[in-house]
Amino acid sequence: EAQVTQNPRYLITVTGKKLTVTCSQNMNHEYMSWYRQDPGLGLRQIYYSMNVEVTDKGDVPEGYKVSRKEKRNFPLILESPSPNQTSLYFCASGTYRAGGELFFGEGSRLTVL
Amino acid sequence: AQTVTQSQPEMSVQEAETVTLSCTYDTSENNYYLFWYKQPPSRQMILVIRQEAYKQQNATENRFSVNFQKAAKSFSLKISDSQLGDTAMYFCAFMTGTNDYKLSFGAGTTVTVRA
Numbered sequence: 739e740a741q742v743t744q745n746p747r748y749l750i751t752v753t754g755k756k757l758t759v760t761c762s763q764n765m766n767h768e769y770m771s772w773y774r775q776d777p778g779l780g781l782r783q784i785y786y787s788m789n790v791e792v793t794d795k796g797d798v799p800e801g802y803k804v805s806r807k808e809k810r811n812f813p814l815i816l817e818s819p820s821p822n823q824t825s826l827y828f829c830a831s832g833t834y835r836a837g838g839e840l841f842f843g844e845g846s847r848l849t850v851l
Numbered sequence: 852a853q854t855v856t857q858s859q860p861e862m863s864v865q866e867a868e869t870v871t872l873s874c875t876y877d878t879s880e881n882n883y884y885l886f887w888y889k890q891p892p893s894r895q896m897i898l899v900i901r902q903e904a905y906k907q908q909n910a911t912e913n914r915f916s917v918n919f920q921k922a923a924k925s926f927s928l929k930i931s932d933s934q935l936g937d938t939a940m941y942f943c944a945f946m947t948g949t950n951d952y953k954l955s956f957g958a959g960t961t962v963t964v965r966a
Contacts (some may be wrong), residue, residue, distance in 0.1 A: 769952050780855070780942055780956035796953065828896060836948050837884030837903060842896035 740765045744829050744843035751819055752851050759814040759846050761829030767841075768834055770812040771796070772804065775826040775845075784827075787812055819850040853878045853945050857957035864933045865965050871918075872928045872960045874943030880904075882948030885919065885926045890959070891939040899941070902926065904948070933964045 742763045751757055763770065771786035773796075783796030787806040801823055803815040812831075816823060826847050830840040854877045864870035876885070887899040902910045902919050909917050914934075918927045930937055943957040 771953070773954075773956075778860075778958050780857075780958045781944075781954070782956070783953050786953065826894065830896075830954075832952055834952075837901065837946055838952070839898050839901070840952065840954060845894040845896075 740841070742829055742831055742841050742843040744827070744846045746846060747844065748847045750849045750851065753820055754818050757816050757819060757848075759816075759827055759829075759848070761812045761814065761843060762810050763812075763829075763831040763841070764810065765831060765833075765841065766809065767831035768809070769840075770806065770829065770831045771840070772802070772812070772814045773828045773830065774798065775828060781828065784814070816848075819848075821850050824848060824850045853880075853883075853947070853955045855943055855945050855955050855957040857943055857960050859960045860958070861961045861963070863963045863965060864930075866933055866935060868933055869929060869931050870933055870962060872930075872941055872943075872962070874926045874928070874957055876924050876926065876943075876945050876955075878924070878945065878947075880947050880949075884946045884948065885917075886944040886946070886954065887915070887917070887926075887928045888942045888944060888956075889937075889939045890942065891936075896942075900928065930962070935964050935966060938962060938964045 772784040773781040785804040787793045829843040832840040885902045889897045914931045940959045944954040
């Protein structure tokens with residue numbers, strides 16, 4: 739089954755404790771991206787990757803890191819989480835087709851205390 | 852930068868009735884794509900419908916249709932014969948026609964279908 743898999747789905751952590759949210763896709767997509775969803779703001783792009791070893795900032799990259807060492811994986815790293823990073827996070831992937839559909843993971847609910 | 856505005860935070864509709872969700876956007880691009888995504892309580896993001904800006908014909912997917920007004924930069928979604936399973940948050944989203952696959956989202960509209 740074609741899918742984007744995120745882990746963990748739920749996480750409660752404390753300020754400053756490094757964490758990684760993993761994302762893996764099995765559709766051989768070149769493009770992958772991370773979004774965060776906050777009430778009243780919709781989804782906003784954090785980082786994206788056009789291919790292996792190619793990453794770039796989105797609209798709200800502060801406090802996040804990413805890496806793309808393999809085509810299928812695109813982890814999101816919070817080196818020192820803060821309460822303002824409490825949010826719902828989505829990973830998405832897609833092919834290089836103008837206006838092509840992005841496929842989303844099921845979301846990861848992160849709470850930073 | 853593109854902005855997407857959904858002015859209706861919440862809407863309620865009776866089962867089998869029709870509801871229309873509004874979306875406006877701001878862009879200087881001439882070639883772009885517009886989307887409506889559905890997010891049910893499961894949180895999964897599901898593509899509902901897609902419109903290419905260079906096509907004048909409005910997109911339709913079963914009970915879902917759009918009214919695309921390019922000059923007015925308006926992209927409304929109509930849900931006909933509403934069903935309980937349509938209860939969800941709906942997001943309008945914009946993507947440029949260049950090699951940029953970023954989706955810019957509106958704030959969302961929560962639709963509740965009443966039995």
